[in-house]
Amino acid sequence: MQTKDGQITEPYSISAGLDYPGVGPMHAHLYKTGRAEFISITDDEAMHAGLELSQLEGIIPAIETSHSLAIFKDKKFKEEDIIVINLSGRGDKDLQNYIDYFKL
Amino acid sequence: MNRINQKLQENKKLLSLYFSAGYPSLNATVDIIENLEKSGVDMIEIGLPFSDPLADGPTIQASSTTALKNGMTTEVLFKQLKDIRKTVSIPLIIMGYFNPILQYGVEAFCNTCQDIGIDGLIIPDLPVDVYNDQYKATFEKYGLINVFLITPQTSIERIHFIDSISKGFIYMVSSASVTGSSSGFGDEQTAYFKRIEAMKLNNPQIVGFGISDNKTFTQATKYAKGAIIGSAFIKHLKNDGITKISQFVSSILR
Numbered sequence: 001m002q003t004k005d006g007q008i009t010e011p012y013s014i015s016a017g018l019d020y021p022g023v024g025p026m027h028a029h030l031y032k033t034g035r036a037e038f039i040s041i042t043d044d045e046a047m048h049a050g051l052e053l054s055q056l057e058g059i060i061p062a063i064e065t066s067h068s069l070a071i072f073k074d075k076k077f078k079e080e081d082i083i084v085i086n087l088s089g090r091g092d093k094d095l096q097n098y099i100d101y102f103k104l
Numbered sequence: 105m106n107r108i109n110q111k112l113q114e115n116k117k118l119l120s121l122y123f124s125a126g127y128p129s130l131n132a133t134v135d136i137i138e139n140l141e142k143s144g145v146d147m148i149e150i151g152l153p154f155s156d157p158l159a160d161g162p163t164i165q166a167s168s169t170t171a172l173k174n175g176m177t178t179e180v181l182f183k184q185l186k187d188i189r190k191t192v193s194i195p196l197i198i199m200g201y202f203n204p205i206l207q208y209g210v211e212a213f214c215n216t217c218q219d220i221g222i223d224g225l226i227i228p229d230l231p232v233d234v235y236n237d238q239y240k241a242t243f244e245k246y247g248l249i250n251v252f253l254i255t256p257q258t259s260i261e262r263i264h265f266i267d268s269i270s271k272g273f274i275y276m277v278s279s280a281s282v283t284g285s286s287s288g289f290g291d292e293q294t295a296y297f298k299r300i301e302a303m304k305l306n307n308p309q310i311v312g313f314g315i316s317d318n319k320t321f322t323q324a325t326k327y328a329k330g331a332i333i334g335s336a337f338i339k340h341l342k343n344d345g346i347t348k349i350s351q352f353v354s355s356i357l358r
Contacts, residue, residue: 005204006206
């Protein structure tokens, strides 16, 4: 994320780990070659997905991971599809953010 | 002949000064450059401010941020420097990071540098092999000398490789740190300076990072062709402004 003359701009995300202006070269390559699909998720979608996993499974995901969990609202899968989710981080570090967001 | 090469032939130790363009105020650039030349500085590094200056310590980070807030951009800098060669004859080097140059267009950037009379570039985040493979031809087409950095951690092989494609001088970073963070050189630095001197490289070395006064300038230039001062000069500009530049320079060269 940058200005037109190449200065880095400060991005925003509710998740500290995603509050970063760069894209790794592997992701950029996967995108360019069409081997992966990248989808935007709002703060609200991510937070609700994180809360849902916590309530259903007792697994508290990091807010970074909650973004990927949120795709099930929009992306439809077939019954025989094999789905792997990488729970890339634990959410105990984010508890205060969850508590504040949902006023728990 | 490029002004940098001419300057390197002079039989003296060279003092190069760095400042962030657009600092302390947006339109101070030309004034600072002219004052530095009049004060007896041998070479000037004009910093093109960048929002993520990974080689710089707190002082130059802050001056870069202020410069950007003041409205400094690549285009503004080029406009300010348009007529610089009417009044200034010492070598001028632009020091910046690669992304703004890439966004401007590498060839267009080099072309404008040549039109203005810029002699060289220092781009700490442009790796030497990438430069060699992709940009060397363009830089050389526009008569620009690209200056590479070595540190105490740079391998002998890489130093020789850098020496083989350098056309001016090698920027010898005094220690494994960011700009503006040292207060004097110890045995470790002296050993490193001596080790590099003993390599008898084709390109002379100019020491940067950690030079702030007459003492550190003298120490650094004992084993090298010259030294570069950045953060200490930025601090001077912050405290005393442009008018007292000659006093600062004489305190180094006394």
